[in-house]
Amino acid sequence: xxxxxxxxxxxxxxxxxxxxxxxxxxxxxxxxxxxxxxxxxxxxxxxxxxxxxxxxxxxxxxxxxxxxxxxxxxxxxxxxxxxxxxxxxxxxxxxxxxxxxxxxxxxxxxxxxxxxxxxxxxxxxxxxxxxxxxxxxxxxxxxxxxxxxxxxxxxxxxxxxxxx
Amino acid sequence: xxxxxxxxxxxxxxxxxxxxxxxxxxxxxxxxxxxxxxxxxxxxxxxxxxxxxxxxxxxxxxxxxxxxxxxxxxxxxxxxxxxxxxxxxxxxxxxxxxxxxxxxxxxxxxxxxxxxxxxxxxxxxxxxxxxxxxxxxxxxxxxxxxxxxxxxxxxxxxxxxxxxxxxxxxxxxxxxxxxxxxxxxxxxxxxxxxxxxxxxxxxxxxxxxxxxxxxxxxxxxxxxxxxxxxxxxxxxxxxxxxxxxxxxxxxxxxxxxxxxxxxxxxxxxxxxxxxxxxxxxxxxxxxxxxxxxxxxxxxxxxxxxxxxxxxxxxxxxxxxxxxxxxxxxxxxxxxxxxxxxxxxxxxxxxxxxxxxxxxxxxxxxxxxxxxxxxxxxxxxxxxxxxxxxxxxxxxxxxxxxxxxxxxxxxxxxxxxxxxxxxxxxxxxxxxxxxxxxxxxxxxxxxxxxxxxxxxxxxxxxxxxxxxxxxxxxxxxxxxxxxxxxxxxxxxxxxxxxxx
Ligand SMILES: Cc1cc2nc3c(=O)[nH]c(=O)nc-3n(C[C@H](O)[C@H](O)[C@H](O)COP(=O)(O)OP(=O)(O)OC[C@H]3O[C@@H](n4cnc5c(N)ncnc54)[C@H](O)[C@@H]3O)c2cc1C
Ligand code: SF4
Numbered sequence: 202x203x204x205x206x207x208x209x210x211x212x213x214x215x216x217x218x219x220x221x222x223x224x225x226x227x228x229x230x231x232x233x234x235x236x237x238x239x240x241x242x243x244x245x246x247x248x249x250x251x252x253x254x255x256x257x258x259x260x261x262x263x264x265x266x267x268x269x270x271x272x273x274x275x276x277x278x279x280x281x282x283x284x285x286x287x288x289x290x291x292x293x294x295x296x297x298x299x300x301x302x303x304x305x306x307x308x309x310x311x312x313x314x315x316x317x318x319x320x321x322x323x324x325x326x327x328x329x330x331x332x333x334x335x336x337x338x339x340x341x342x343x344x345x346x347x348x349x350x351x352x353x354x355x356x357x358x359x360x361x362x363x364x365x
Numbered sequence: 366x367x368x369x370x371x372x373x374x375x376x377x378x379x380x381x382x383x384x385x386x387x388x389x390x391x392x393x394x395x396x397x398x399x400x401x402x403x404x405x406x407x408x409x410x411x412x413x414x415x416x417x418x419x420x421x422x423x424x425x426x427x428x429x430x431x432x433x434x435x436x437x438x439x440x441x442x443x444x445x446x447x448x449x450x451x452x453x454x455x456x457x458x459x460x461x462x463x464x465x466x467x468x469x470x471x472x473x474x475x476x477x478x479x480x481x482x483x484x485x486x487x488x489x490x491x492x493x494x495x496x497x498x499x500x501x502x503x504x505x506x507x508x509x510x511x512x513x514x515x516x517x518x519x520x521x522x523x524x525x526x527x528x529x530x531x532x533x534x535x536x537x538x539x540x541x542x543x544x545x546x547x548x549x550x551x552x553x554x555x556x557x558x559x560x561x562x563x564x565x566x567x568x569x570x571x572x573x574x575x576x577x578x579x580x581x582x583x584x585x586x587x588x589x590x591x592x593x594x595x596x597x598x599x600x601x602x603x604x605x606x607x608x609x610x611x612x613x614x615x616x617x618x619x620x621x622x623x624x625x626x627x628x629x630x631x632x633x634x635x636x637x638x639x640x641x642x643x644x645x646x647x648x649x650x651x652x653x654x655x656x657x658x659x660x661x662x663x664x665x666x667x668x669x670x671x672x673x674x675x676x677x678x679x680x681x682x683x684x685x686x687x688x689x690x691x692x693x694x695x696x697x698x699x700x701x702x703x704x705x706x707x708x709x710x711x712x713x714x715x716x717x718x719x720x721x722x723x724x725x726x727x728x729x730x731x732x733x734x735x736x737x738x739x740x741x742x743x744x745x746x747x748x749x750x751x752x753x754x755x756x757x758x759x760x761x762x763x764x765x766x767x768x769x770x771x772x773x774x775x776x777x778x779x780x781x782x783x784x785x786x787x788x789x790x791x792x793x794x795x796x797x798x799x800x801x802x803x804x805x806x807x808x809x810x811x812x813x814x815x816x817x818x819x820x821x822x823x824x825x826x827x828x829x830x831x832x833x834x835x836x837x838x839x840x841x842x843x844x845x846x847x848x849x850x851x852x853x854x855x856x857x858x859x860x861x862x863x864x
Contacts, residue, residue, distance in 0.1 A: 216691070216692075217691050217692070217695065218691075218692070218695070218696060218699075219692060229697040229700070230697070230700045230701075231693060231696035231697050231699070231700050232696050232699035232700040232702075233696055243419075244419055247419045247420075247423055248419075248429060248431075250423075251422070251423040251428070251429040252428050252429050252431040253428040253431050253432050253433075253727075254725070254727070255431075255433070256428060256429075256431030256432075256433070259431075286692060286693075287692055287693065289692070290691040290692025290693070290694075290695075291691075291692070293691045293692075294690065294691045294692070297691070302437060302438050302789040303437065303439075305766075306438075306439070306792065309686065309792070310431070312686050312691075313682065313683070313686040315686075316681075316682040316683070316685040316686045317417075317418055317419040317682050318419075319682075319685065319699075320417060320418070320680075320681045320682045320685065321417045321419055326681065328700075329681060329685075329699055329700070329702040330700075330701065330702055330703040331655070331656050331681040331684070331702040331703060332656045333654045333656050333657050333703075
């Protein structure tokens, strides 16, 4: 992987979750990565390595579309990574809604890749509240006595309870 | 001369350890035969099943889920590549073959012996007992399934708790990454170890490239030994089969392997069918906590309308990717990941495609949903949106092009029925795959006979979902296991009598 591709991968993938200046007034809590918390490149390389040959090409095409989107979507010869966060996010949003199915679908693949990177960070995952936490057990978790109960805690159902 | 990194032999050599291959191994080994299972993927224990999707899917899912049909609107075809095959990453849902499918196979495809009703019933009972099949208890519904149950009650829909082969499920919502608690009786956790206990052997990390033939009979297999982490080729292997080779590489790879072995033409690779699906997400004011509960726990069968609705809890990576927006708007949604529910539809599509060996040696899959298939999907998406509102959702994200990204008014859900939508508006994914080496009595209209033996070649069998002459409209693993069980019993007994 050449240096330009690595730089584009970092710029573009971090663009999905970049904090935009114009949204600073929004009172809603947001899940924002801390500096250095998320390794976007690792996720990009992992998906290229584990994906099919064709999906690798697709990822690279998507990356090129996104990295050059300031030029072909807005006519500005600006580097994607030099744009403010909200502009990067807006460009990616336009790509996700692009009328050409393949452009939209490939950008979605990049968004999934960004998510793989984001949720590999234990800190960010914890802040997302996705996992039921010890301090906030669901009613079911309370019933089984643990938020991530071990196997065999629940009784095996009797045969008569099987319905088909 | 070739230097073989591994050479071996057995009476029965089985390629693939998914629903089909593992069941064949279980039956043959129990009957005392000498069985060798060969699997391209690794054997993964609970410690090899990380929770994060990048590593989890990278190890267990073929192409990390990026293997897809060709064309302008690709459909990802999800398959496991590990010991246990796709069963090692599935949700454990168990359905018996619907009777109309059984009758169609009997009447139109001459498969009356294979799907003989009393025999099927007998085998279902055995499998259900061995795989601890039970109805999902409400204690592990979690918020996702509970909400669907509420929607069904409110709209008077015939919803039901799913029946699964996971009696000891503790609701870790982790099925896609593999059941780390060992509760789900996927093949890696049931029939593969059972066959090994009965004397079978297992070689993981062998990618079969060719079935060897001599004088009209299959004599073995050969291919590459691959490295666990990188999947790079380490060297070559050859395995001699004294009695038979059983190909159970799944719907995508079985036809590729047959074609690579010179078995081409006719219906090899043709009549590829599927139940492609898609998911709808909704936000509730109250927490849903999708990370707790059976990955799939509740369903609404709608076979007469051509679809089935299911709950589907996905890992945070997939849920986040499915939430609308980018930047700050998206980050606000990510900050409340505990408030979302996700339900999906599986469509019994009428479309038929094909999977053939490509120039590069891999699969080239073609499948294009028909206008009717798109219409059925549209109806199902509309119903899912209505159900979400009935359950109290505040926002629904249909994820369909030309529909609003976010729906906040139930009337907008009603309007989906009449919206003008076309194929590219839908982002399908398919994990229930069928056909490509169809079974049948008529040699011109099938690849294998009712005993699942390949026409015209001695000692070569196909035993996986590729022998299905039709799709079914319900989750397939139980039918695959049952059909394979039946055919393998005949094989085991015939060979014993002959001996
Ligand atoms: C995510 C997911 C969820 C699902 N959920 C359910 C569910 O809840 N209930 C249900 O009924 N069905 C479910 N299914 C479908 C079900 O799992 C499959 O239909 C079933 O496992 C198919 O069985 P099979 O034997 O045809 O193929 P598989 O189970 O896919 O097994 C094929 C095996 O062959 C191996 N193989 C392929 N090529 C080679 C080669 N060249 N050399 C060596 N080995 C090779 C593969 O690695 C794989 O292990 C699900 C599928 C997926 C992907
Ligand atoms: S939900 Fe968790 S415990 Fe239950 S079967 Fe799936 S992985 Fe196993």
